Amino acid sequence: MADVLNVGVNLEAFAQAISAIQALRSSVSRVFDCLKDGMRNKETLEGREKAFIAHFQDNLHSVNRDLNELERLSNLVGKPSENHPLHNSGLLSLDPVQDKTPLYSQLLQAYKWSNKSPFHGVAGGLLNQESLLARASAQGLRARQRPNSLLPPEYVDDVISRIDRMFPEMSIHLSRPNGTSAMLLVTLGKVLKVIVVMRSLFIDRTIVKGYNENVYTEDGKLDIWSKSNYQVFQKVTDHATTALLHYQLPQMPDVVVRSFMTWLRSYIKLFQAPCQRCGKFLQDGLPPTWRDFRTLEAFHDTCRQ
Amino acid sequence: MGVTCVSQMPVAEGKSVQQTVELLTRKLEMLGAEKQGTFCVDCETYHTAASTLGSQGQPGKLMYVMHNSEYPLSCFALFENGPCLIADTNFDVLMVKLKGFFQSAKASKIETRGTRYQYCDFLVKVGTVTMGPSARGISVEVEYGPCVVASDCWSLLLEFLQNFLGTHTPGAPTVFGNRHDAVYGPADTMVQYMELFNKIRKQQQVPVAGIR
Numbered sequence: 309m310a311d312v313l314n315v316g317v318n319l320e321a322f323a324q325a326i327s328a329i330q331a332l333r334s335s336v337s338r339v340f341d342c343l344k345d346g347m348r349n350k351e352t353l354e355g356r357e358k359a360f361i362a363h364f365q366d367n368l369h370s371v372n373r374d375l376n377e378l379e380r381l382s383n384l385v386g387k388p389s390e391n392h393p394l395h396n397s398g399l400l401s402l403d404p405v406q407d408k409t410p411l412y413s414q415l416l417q418a419y420k421w422s423n424k425s426p427f428h429g430v431a432g433g434l435l436n437q438e439s440l441l442a443r444a445s446a447q448g449l450r451a452r453q454r455p456n457s458l459l460p461p462e463y464v465d466d467v468i469s470r471i472d473r474m475f476p477e478m479s480i481h482l483s484r485p486n487g488t489s490a491m492l493l494v495t496l497g498k499v500l501k502v503i504v505v506m507r508s509l510f511i512d513r514t515i516v517k518g519y520n521e522n523v524y525t526e527d528g529k530l531d532i533w534s535k536s537n538y539q540v541f542q543k544v545t546d547h548a549t550t551a552l553l554h555y556q557l558p559q560m561p562d563v564v565v566r567s568f569m570t571w572l573r574s575y576i577k578l579f580q581a582p583c584q585r586c587g588k589f590l591q592d593g594l595p596p597t598w599r600d601f602r603t604l605e606a607f608h609d610t611c612r613q
Numbered sequence: 614m615g616v617t618c619v620s621q622m623p624v625a626e627g628k629s630v631q632q633t634v635e636l637l638t639r640k641l642e643m644l645g646a647e648k649q650g651t652f653c654v655d656c657e658t659y660h661t662a663a664s665t666l667g668s669q670g671q672p673g674k675l676m677y678v679m680h681n682s683e684y685p686l687s688c689f690a691l692f693e694n695g696p697c698l699i700a701d702t703n704f705d706v707l708m709v710k711l712k713g714f715f716q717s718a719k720a721s722k723i724e725t726r727g728t729r730y731q732y733c734d735f736l737v738k739v740g741t742v743t744m745g746p747s748a749r750g751i752s753v754e755v756e757y758g759p760c761v762v763a764s765d766c767w768s769l770l771l772e773f774l775q776n777f778l779g780t781h782t783p784g785a786p787t788v789f790g791n792r793h794d795a796v797y798g799p800a801d802t803m804v805q806y807m808e809l810f811n812k813i814r815k816q817q818q819v820p821v822a823g824i825r
Contacts, residue, residue, distance in 0.1 A: 580765055593732055
């Protein structure tokens with residue numbers, strides 16, 4: 309067995325080959341360095357060009373030399389034995405005391421399992437979707453057009469509580485004062501409060517108010533109509549409404565809610581983040597109220613174009 | 614109630630207090646700020662009566678009783694570096710009853726009066742500090758309403774102050790440093806006014822000592 313190993317891998321040649329690879333890499337990076345630096349200052353334009361070309365040629369030659377050397381060595385190294393399906397871990401099967409440590413057979417089994425696992429995920433997803441669709445189609449044609457309006461309240465609760473757990477600095481309080489439609493009171497750090505009116509898992513309306521502003525009416529219900537007293541939060545309310553129109557994915561309403569909340573969470577630095585374009589905090593007395601939908605960077609309303 | 618920064622504006626060279634205040638208010642109006650009535654903050658000093666000091670020889674602590682027109686139904690009682698009590702305005706009557714323990718210092722009443730301006734979410738109050746009949750200095754209060762945590766919006770406030778006061782921009786008030794991310798309250802503003810009044814009182818004492 310020792311013979312097999314020795315024939316397969318010539319260790320001396322292997323070490324040489326590794327250093328040849330290193331040499332090749334450094335000569336290649338010299339080529340790019342030379343290209344990056346460009347022409348050096350010389351008296352005449354012609355002299356500059358000549359020196360540059362000569363330098364470049366030298367570098368290319370050395371790359372060529374190193375590559376040839378590597379090719380020569382790679383023939384000496386020989387191929388690693390090919391009869392091992394799991395590459396180097398196949399060497400485990402060479403262990404003579406297989407009965408005591410069945411590592412290799414266990415490894416093979418684990419490999420088969422892990423190969424299969426992505427299919428499990430896909431199949432599970434398909435199955436879930438199927439059951440939801442079945443329930444929706446049972447409710448008739450109208451329901452099939454808008455399957456989301458039929459999501460059970462428990463499902464909505466579950467999605468919301470998962471989002472609540474996802475963001476530690478954001479607390480979401482869910483209530484249903486008017487039948488099945490949920491209303492959320494989202495408190496973001498000590499910065500702002502958002503009232504979100506939902507229809508099933510669709511967000512119908514949002515109002516952003518200050519952390520110190522009252523969000524309840526006199527009879528203790530959530531006040532979904534009056535706007536904030538502060539201009540900055542009126543502006544953020546406008547932007548949040550824009551965001552609702554931007555994040556639209558009728559087939560996956562839970563993703564929409566989650567994206568919206570992720571976007572909303574970027575307002576935790578409403579007063580701390582300067583505008584990414586002009587670098588200032590204030591413009592016309594307002595901080596950067598716009599958050600980019602993709603990058604979540606802060607911009608003033610007029611700086612975002 | 615938002616985060617507030619109270620600072621002193623030095624009187625411009627060759628100008629009177631009144632002229633400097635006018636200069637500041639004109640600047641605010643140029644910025645687009647709207648006038649919104651007047652404001653007043655006053656402060657009265659009490660010291661603990663000699664009879665209650667006891668034999669240990671403790672120095673008497675000063676207590677300041679203050680009012681702020683922004684909170685017309687409240688009265689603030691503060692010790693220097695100490696607790697701040699927020700009470701109803703009836704507290705003044707109580708102080709009269711407590712004459713045996715706290716005595717009002719004579720001619721110690723100091724107050725600032727001026728105009729209140731609104732610019733977007735900022736509330737700016739430029740006032741003339743008076744002690745007795747004479748004007749002693751200028752106070753500038755800037756409040757940023759939407760924010761409740763001082764450390765969050767200090768850089769934003771600073772930018773506003775730099776635009777408005779130029780080279781006389783103050784540093785961060787000490788009350789900001791003490792409370793890392795606690796919610797800012799009216800008491801913090803009153804502490805800043807107390808510190809400002811004490812500073813102005815001391816400034817006045819120096820030249821008097823020099824003449825003697």
